[in-house]
Amino acid sequence: MKKLAVLVSGGGSNLQSIIDETKNGILKDIAEVVIVISNNPLAYGLKRAENSNIKAVALDYKNMERKDYDAKMYNLIRESEVDLICLAGYLKKIPEKIVSEYKSRILNIHPALLPKFGGKGMYGHFVHEAVVKAKEKKSGATVHFADENYDTGSIIIQKEVPVYETDSADDVAKRVLVVEHEIFPKAIKKVIENLK
Numbered sequence: 001m002k003k004l005a006v007l008v009s010g011g012g013s014n015l016q017s018i019i020d021e022t023k024n025g026i027l028k029d030i031a032e033v034v035i036v037i038s039n040n041p042l043a044y045g046l047k048r049a050e051n052s053n054i055k056a057v058a059l060d061y062k063n064m065e066r067k068d069y070d071a072k073m074y075n076l077i078r079e080s081e082v083d084l085i086c087l088a089g090y091l092k093k094i095p096e097k098i099v100s101e102y103k104s105r106i107l108n109i110h111p112a113l114l115p116k117f118g119g120k121g122m123y124g125h126f127v128h129e130a131v132v133k134a135k136e137k138k139s140g141a142t143v144h145f146a147d148e149n150y151d152t153g154s155i156i157i158q159k160e161v162p163v164y165e166t167d168s169a170d171d172v173a174k175r176v177l178v179v180e181h182e183i184f185p186k187a188i189k190k191v192i193e194n195l196k
């Protein structure tokens with residue numbers, strides 16, 4: 001059974017799909033979420049963890065020195081002896097020490113078809129607004145290995161959704177979120193199957 005740490009900044013619907021798949025789905029008897037960490041003490045994702053009796057830790061990013069934040073994050077991850085780190089709507093950069101020690105074991109979900117519509121400032125709703133503004137015919141979601149940059153790192157899984165001329169950014173966001181919840185657990189399973 002592989003141990004997962006999940007990092008969240010907001011509502012945690014991707015976290016919930018991972019938890020659900022570990023209980024009754026494709027990750028059952030394969031992986032368990034052992035810790036959920038957030039940079040935002042008000043993140044509903046922490047509540048979802050508590051509801052599933054999973055250790056939930058808030059690190060108050062806004063009121064901490066960056067080096068203390070990174071050190072606490074590193075120690076929590078090390079102490080939890082996790083095999084994989086999943087960035088599920090986590091909006092902060094991962095400390096370099098974690099990136100180097102967990103190379104090819106940090107997975108990030110991005111609500112677009114990378115490499116398009118990725119990078120600094122391209123997160124959440126900004127992505128879908130840019131997709132609609134660019135009159136794209138399709139969008140989708142990407143799970144990739146996270147590295148020291150935003151939204152680079154090799155792609156593990158992608159899935160497309162159509163974008164219609166009449167779509168608002170909200171319409172696209174809703175359609176992409178359904179796909180996110182499907183491909184993140186699949187990507188975790190794929191990586192675990194390839195872990196030495």
Ligand code: GRF
Binds near residue numbers: 123
């Ligand atoms: C998702 O589209 C995710 O890709 C983005 O924020 C949205 C909400 O994620 N970063 P969640 O509900 O917090 O998992």
